[in-house]
Amino acid sequence: MAVQRLGHLTLPLHTLLLITLLLLNASATTSDQPPIPNENLLVLTVATRETDGFKRFMQTAKHLNYTVKVLGTEEEWSGGNIPHSIGGGQKVRLLKDEMQNYADRDDLVVLFTDSYDVLFAGGPEELLSKFQQFNHKVVFAAEGLIWPDNRLAEKYPNVRSGKRFLNSGGIIGYAPSINRIVEKWQLQDNDDDQLFYTKVYVDALKRLSLNITLDHKSKIFQNLNGAADEVELHFEPTRVRTRNIIFDTLPVLIHGNRQTKHLLNYLGNYIPDAWTSETGCTVCNEDLLDLSTLDEYPSVTVAIFIERPTPFLPEFLERLLTLDYPKEKLTFFIHNKEVYHEKHLHKFWEKHKGDLQMKFVGPEEVLSEGDARNMGMDYCRQDPGCDYYFNIDSDVVLTNPDTLKLLIEQNRRIIAPMITQYKKLWSNFWGALTPDGYYARSEDYVDIVEGNRVGVWNVPYLAHVYLIKGTALRTELKEKNYFNQDTMDSDMSLCRNLREQRIEKEKGSPTPESCHMFKPPKGIFMYISNQHEFGRLLPTENYNASHVHADLWEIFDNPLDWKEKYIHPNYSNIFTGKVVEEPCPDVFWFPIFSETTCDELVEEVEHYGVWSGGKSEDKRLVGGYENVPTDDIHMTQVGLDQVWLHFIREYIAPVALKLFSGYHTKGFAMLNFIVKYTPERQAYLKPHHDSSTFTINIALNNKGIDYQGGGCKFHRYNCAVESPRKGWSFMHPGRLTHLHEGLPTTNGTRYIAVSFVDP
Numbered sequence: 154m155a156v157q158r159l160g161h162l163t164l165p166l167h168t169l170l171l172i173t174l175l176l177l178n179a180s181a182t183t184s185d186q187p188p189i190p191n192e193n194l195l196v197l198t199v200a201t202r203e204t205d206g207f208k209r210f211m212q213t214a215k216h217l218n219y220t221v222k223v224l225g226t227e228e229e230w231s232g233g234n235i236p237h238s239i240g241g242g243q244k245v246r247l248l249k250d251e252m253q254n255y256a257d258r259d260d261l262v263v264l265f266t267d268s269y270d271v272l273f274a275g276g277p278e279e280l281l282s283k284f285q286q287f288n289h290k291v292v293f294a295a296e297g298l299i300w301p302d303n304r305l306a307e308k309y310p311n312v313r314s315g316k317r318f319l320n321s322g323g324i325i326g327y328a329p330s331i332n333r334i335v336e337k338w339q340l341q342d343n344d345d346d347q348l349f350y351t352k353v354y355v356d357a358l359k360r361l362s363l364n365i366t367l368d369h370k371s372k373i374f375q376n377l378n379g380a381a382d383e384v385e386l387h388f389e390p391t392r393v394r395t396r397n398i399i400f401d402t403l404p405v406l407i408h409g410n411r412q413t414k415h416l417l418n419y420l421g422n423y424i425p426d427a428w429t430s431e432t433g434c435t436v437c438n439e440d441l442l443d444l445s446t447l448d449e450y451p452s453v454t455v456a457i458f459i460e461r462p463t464p465f466l467p468e469f470l471e472r473l474l475t476l477d478y479p480k481e482k483l484t485f486f487i488h489n490k491e492v493y494h495e496k497h498l499h500k501f502w503e504k505h506k507g508d509l510q511m512k513f514v515g516p517e518e519v520l521s522e523g524d525a526r527n528m529g530m531d532y533c534r535q536d537p538g539c540d541y542y543f544n545i546d547s548d549v550v551l552t553n554p555d556t557l558k559l560l561i562e563q564n565r566r567i568i569a570p571m572i573t574q575y576k577k578l579w580s581n582f583w584g585a586l587t588p589d590g591y592y593a594r595s596e597d598y599v600d601i602v603e604g605n606r607v608g609v610w611n612v613p614y615l616a617h618v619y620l621i622k623g624t625a626l627r628t629e630l631k632e633k634n635y636f637n638q639d640t641m642d643s644d645m646s647l648c649r650n651l652r653e654q655r656i657e658k659e660k661g662s663p664t665p666e667s668c669h670m671f672k673p674p675k676g677i678f679m680y681i682s683n684q685h686e687f688g689r690l691l692p693t694e695n696y697n698a699s700h701v702h703a704d705l706w707e708i709f710d711n712p713l714d715w716k717e718k719y720i721h722p723n724y725s726n727i728f729t730g731k732v733v734e735e736p737c738p739d740v741f742w743f744p745i746f747s748e749t750t751c752d753e754l755v756e757e758v759e760h761y762g763v764w765s766g767g768k769s770e771d772k773r774l775v776g777g778y779e780n781v782p783t784d785d786i787h788m789t790q791v792g793l794d795q796v797w798l799h800f801i802r803e804y805i806a807p808v809a810l811k812l813f814s815g816y817h818t819k820g821f822a823m824l825n826f827i828v829k830y831t832p833e834r835q836a837y838l839k840p841h842h843d844s845s846t847f848t849i850n851i852a853l854n855n856k857g858i859d860y861q862g863g864g865c866k867f868h869r870y871n872c873a874v875e876s877p878r879k880g881w882s883f884m885h886p887g888r889l890t891h892l893h894e895g896l897p898t899t900n901g902t903r904y905i906a907v908s909f910v911d912p
């Protein structure tokens with residue numbers, strides 16, 4: 154081939170000149186032609202179903218002022234299973250019928266295009282002017298891969314550069330010429346349209362007499378199959394184009410043929426002006442459902458999946474009640490796979506059984522995650538009164554009470570609120586896919602996650618929390634099993650089913666029938682919205698459900714939720730208000746723990762149960778001896794030492810800095826322990842100093858309720874604090890000035906948590 158091409162280049166000089174002159178002449182001719190008026194353009198497409206892709210096509214047409222005539226809307230699709238295999242003859246038949254009406258219209262230009270997987274990127278004037286520059290009666294789209302019969306490849310004329318093979322997804326031409334091509338169609342609806350046109354084109358006589366050419370360089374038609382690396386988004390202030398960087402063209406129609414649907418979906422988030430840098434999202438508010446115009450709110454099945462041990466589950470459950478939505482319109486389906494969480498669900502059930510409709514499926518059912526999700530979805534599908542199915546996994550923290558309403562208002566078949574892990578880029582969607590269907594980062598992923606681009610985005614994967622229309626479950630999604638396929642995880646399985654991904658053999662495979670491995674495309678787009686702040690996603694990997702209260706350990710992985718659950722609600726007032734008290738000189742008193750923290754700490758150590766007994770010999774200590782022993786359990790014994798030290802650095806150190814101005818604690822403490830005082834064992838502690846720079850002493854239960862007596866006395870000042878408050882801490886210097894004693898507990902049991910900071 155290379156030798157041959159070199160041969161061409163060594164043409165005599167006068168021949169080259171002649172060719173050059175001819176080319177110049179040709180382009181001179183076209184620019185002399187008067188432009189074709191927009192009224193002379195007829196756009197035709199075939200659509201038997203109003204898929205999301207079709208709606209998007211029509212939206213781009215409307216934005217660019219095209220008028221589209223849709224053929225086949227009243228017909229059932231009988232054109233085979235494209236693009237699995239050959240088929241599409243129905244499209245030719247419909248076009249043939251239609252073109253009879255325009256057989257004599259010399260002035261009429263017809264654009265015939267696919268629509269489920271096509272969008273307009275440029276307007277009618279541009280289209281017509283580019284068509285005129287071809288100086289042919291008919292122009293077909295082109296692509297680099299031949300289909301469906303690769304034996305025809307050698308019959309194609311050679312091209313010096315550009316795409317060589319015909320693609321029937323886009324045709325533009327004068328009406329009489331197109332009519333002359335399609336009037337020859339005699340085949341069946343499920344015969345192949347592309348093969349039919351290809352045979353016309355590769356027949357040199359027909360090609361010349363019908364004056365047909367191909368759009369080799371994607372001036373009008375961009376097929377994405379095999380061309381993903383050739384295209385990039387090209388941002389203009391209020392317009393976004395797809396640029397072909399090989400041919401330096403801005404194609405007018407973009408076609409996501411074969412396995413490039415998700416690339417087209419990505420481009421479609423921008424083109425032609427769906428999102429631009431100047432306008433932001435222009436399509437987010439189209440076709441909204443205004444809830445205020447409805448007589449009553451739609452009914453929603455809220456399906457909750459607890460598929461693994463999850464931190465902060467009680468808080469998750471209670472938060473569901475904060476959704477701003479009429480409770481009588483909500484039905485809860487709850488699948489819990491974890492025995493550990495049964496106590497949490499039981500408590501929730503007891504509290505709300507009177508006012509919520511709930512169906513529980515517990516761990517005793519031994520359902521796989523996929524089976525459980527299928528069951529939940531079916532729960533809505535089978536109930537004609539179920540308008541929406543709202544899936545929410547237990548690791549989702551929905552902080553926006555309007556989430557459900559906002560999603561319903563978007564009026565999409567499937568939509569998810571975007572959530573991310575706290576201060577991380579990890580989210581509940583993917584922007585792109587690898588060729589084999591796994592995660593890939595799209596160019597806009599970080600901008601979407603960080604909110605630099607705000608909108609409603611068509612994405613190939615979403616999970617954890619999403620809303621599906623009940624009608625979709627009863628029509629397009631009526632098969633019952635979307636979650637159990639292969640060994641894939643259940644959300645990946647669902648998304649693969651939805652996004653029209655199929656396994657397909659290489660083009661030109663002689664046995665396309667063998668490719669029918671998956672069901673036909675659903676034509677459903679998955680959207681994710683980052684128009685609002687919705688909440689966050691909890692990391693769960695390190696959660697250790699062997700503890701009684703495993704959430705206590707989550708200070709590292711889920712610091713925000715830890716703080717909300719465990720730190721006293723008035724803690725932050727220490728730095729702004731007058732919360733801190735000083736009951737004795739240099740003995741400061743402030744709120745630090747919530748009630749829950751106190752209860753859980755006590756339960757955790759009581760569960761461990763090995764109290765020291767208040768003996769002076771103490772194997773836990775380096776010296777093996779304690780002068781003033783308490784009856785206690787060390788944080789190291791229950792595995793809470795690292796958590797505790799982190800707590801001191803995060804929450805105690807700032808208080809110490811404020812109260813002992815200028816003292817920066819290293820937040821170091823060797824002795825952190827929980828003491829138990831009770832008349833039956835040890836009731837008091839004799840006067841002593843602490844081996845600390847300062848000591849914190851946190852009351853973990855209530856005087857008068859849990860015990861009588863107790864308190865702390867500071868001898869130098871002859872000052873005692875006799876009514877400690879649960880969740881409040883003392884902070885006082887450990888040595889020299891603050892000799893103190895633990896006053897006797899006279900009844901019940903008193904617990905305190907103590908740390909000797911900076912020994």
Ligand SMILES: *[C@@H]1O[C@H](CO)[C@@H](O)[C@H](O)[C@H]1NC(C)=O
Nearest residue numbers: 215216217218219276277425
């Ligand atoms: C579409 O047509 C309207 C009215 O003729 C015009 O105002 C608008 O600018 C046109 N839009 C485009 C994208 O050409």
Ligand SMILES: *[C@@H]1O[C@H](CO)[C@@H](O)[C@H](O)[C@H]1NC(C)=O
Nearest residue numbers: 288289290361362363364365
């Ligand atoms: C194709 O048609 C154009 C007019 O539309 C004409 O100028 C050109 O010569 C024709 N080309 C061939 C190869 O017939």
Ligand SMILES: *[C@@H]1O[C@H](CO)[C@@H](O)[C@H](O)[C@H]1NC(C)=O
Nearest residue numbers: 696697698699700701791792
């Ligand atoms: C989980 O906690 C249990 C009980 O405290 C402990 O024995 C175990 O080592 C922990 N597992 C991990 C992986 O940290």
Ligand SMILES: *[C@@H]1O[C@H](CO)[C@@H](O)[C@H](O)[C@H]1NC(C)=O
Nearest residue numbers: 721722723724726732744747
């Ligand atoms: C927090 O402080 C406010 C105002 O002083 C008080 O009313 C409220 O009870 C405090 N909250 C708790 C949990 O103690």
Ligand SMILES: *[C@@H]1O[C@H](CO)[C@@H](O)[C@H](O)[C@H]1NC(C)=O
Nearest residue numbers: 857858859860861899900901
């Ligand atoms: C000790 O506490 C128990 C239960 O908390 C109570 O019944 C009893 O009366 C108390 N005894 C005294 C002496 O206060």
